[in-house]
Amino acid sequence: MLTVYGDHRSGNCLKVRWMLDRLGRDYRWVETDVLTGVTRTPEFLARNPAGQVPTVVFDDGRVLAQSNAILLHLAEGTDWIPTDPFIRAQMFEWLFWEQYSHEPYIAVVRFQRLLAGMAPDEIEPRLIQRGYAALDRMEGGLAGRNWLAGEAVSLADLALVAYTRVAGEGGFDLVPYPAVRAWIARVEAALGIS
Amino acid sequence: MLTVYGDHRSGNCLKVRWMLDRLGRDYRWVETDVLTGVTRTPEFLARNPAGQVPTVVFDDGRVLAQSNAILLHLAEGTDWIPTDPFIRAQMFEWLFWEQYSHEPYIAVVRFQRLLAGMAPDEIEPRLIQRGYAALDRMEGGLAGRNWLAGEAVSLADLALVAYTRVAGEGGFDLVPYPAVRAWIARVEAALGIS
Numbered sequence: 001m002l003t004v005y006g007d008h009r010s011g012n013c014l015k016v017r018w019m020l021d022r023l024g025r026d027y028r029w030v031e032t033d034v035l036t037g038v039t040r041t042p043e044f045l046a047r048n049p050a051g052q053v054p055t056v057v058f059d060d061g062r063v064l065a066q067s068n069a070i071l072l073h074l075a076e077g078t079d080w081i082p083t084d085p086f087i088r089a090q091m092f093e094w095l096f097w098e099q100y101s102h103e104p105y106i107a108v109v110r111f112q113r114l115l116a117g118m119a120p121d122e123i124e125p126r127l128i129q130r131g132y133a134a135l136d137r138m139e140g141g142l143a144g145r146n147w148l149a150g151e152a153v154s155l156a157d158l159a160l161v162a163y164t165r166v167a168g169e170g171g172f173d174l175v176p177y178p179a180v181r182a183w184i185a186r187v188e189a190a191l192g193i194s
Numbered sequence: 195m196l197t198v199y200g201d202h203r204s205g206n207c208l209k210v211r212w213m214l215d216r217l218g219r220d221y222r223w224v225e226t227d228v229l230t231g232v233t234r235t236p237e238f239l240a241r242n243p244a245g246q247v248p249t250v251v252f253d254d255g256r257v258l259a260q261s262n263a264i265l266l267h268l269a270e271g272t273d274w275i276p277t278d279p280f281i282r283a284q285m286f287e288w289l290f291w292e293q294y295s296h297e298p299y300i301a302v303v304r305f306q307r308l309l310a311g312m313a314p315d316e317i318e319p320r321l322i323q324r325g326y327a328a329l330d331r332m333e334g335g336l337a338g339r340n341w342l343a344g345e346a347v348s349l350a351d352l353a354l355v356a357y358t359r360v361a362g363e364g365g366f367d368l369v370p371y372p373a374v375r376a377w378i379a380r381v382e383a384a385l386g387i388s
Contacts, residue, residue, distance in 0.1 A: 049334050050291065050295065064283055065291075066286065066294075068290050069283055069286035069290050072283065073282075073286070085267065089263055089264075092263035093259055093263040096261075097244065100293045100297070137244055140243050
């Protein structure tokens with residue numbers, strides 16, 4: 001049985017849990033509170049030198065990190081990865097965009113507000129501005145579409161919904177984003193987490 | 195013939211050029227100077243709403259962005275993507291790690307020093323510290339190994355070498371990183387860019 005080291009408040013970790021649940025896989029979840037410094041201990045760093053969660057350890061001891069890499073591995077051969085090469089490439093585009101242009105703003109601001117207890121005026125304005133730019137990009141990308149890549153739910157939707165659905169916890173206002181809000185509801189229904 | 199909109203000073207753009215060259219593909223390179231604001235024009239944003247290079251436009255007008263997504267699409271079915279599922283997952287882990295934990299520090303500091311003309315003491319210390327943390331992670335990952343994922347060169351090496359080989363232009367000292375330096379030479383040789 002594989003083991004997931006994850007923090008239940010982290011969208012990156014929940015991605016992995018949702019995927020395992022949807023695939024009906026057994027797993028062991030080891031709650032790993034990132035605020036305690038446990039991911040910086042020698043024991044944890046021996047497992048994952050990047051000191052990040054989620055970290056997955058397979059039966060044979062092999063270790064995999066990076067939420068979207070874990071998703072791609074778990075979902076191999078399933079409908080969560082489009083078979084059409086170009087639609088699959090678009091899914092990859094969203095997955096990399098998520099880690100570069102969305103998570104560092106939407107998730108980081110939420111972390112600062114919700115977990116680090118920072119006040120609204122303590123948040124770097126650049127982070128908020130770029131978070132809204134990411135939401136703008138998603139609203140445009142979802143115009144007239146149900147899903148981010150192709151005509152079916154894919155890992156792109158699973159990965160992007162993780163922090164988008166809780167953007168409000170970072171103070172982001174989703175009211176001006178009707179396409180994003182409708183999409184969140186669709187993806188949550190597809191994941192059985194609504 | 196596909197068209198690449200790219201800035202020749204950008205490692206993310208060079209990744210795409212190197213891949214096309216290694217695969218012997220024809221392409222049109224449209225030099226796109228990111229410092230001029232051309233990627234923020236309505237014309238460019240109509241092509242890629244994220245306003246980023248590299249952006250690839252295929253013969254049929256379809257557009258793909260995000261350097262690592264472009265690499266995965268171009269390299270599909272070639273030796274640059276490992277066939278073993280777990281080694282392929284490790285390649286993905288490095289590709290996502292590159293965009294999240296390496297590029298935002300190594301490449302950003304280089305951009306600030308080399309292209310934005312900032313002095314060493316104008317660089318945010320946190321960026322330098324995290325850049326060195328990324329180099330530490332690579333040095334550890336390359337201990338006793340020739341390549342990042344598995345026993346052959348892969349997209350993980352191509353993607354990571356792009357900014358690692360020019361880290362010195364951002365002021366990073368690679369002398370304490372012998373495994374990284376030896377790996378850079380190996381990857382450059384594999385790419386024919388040494």
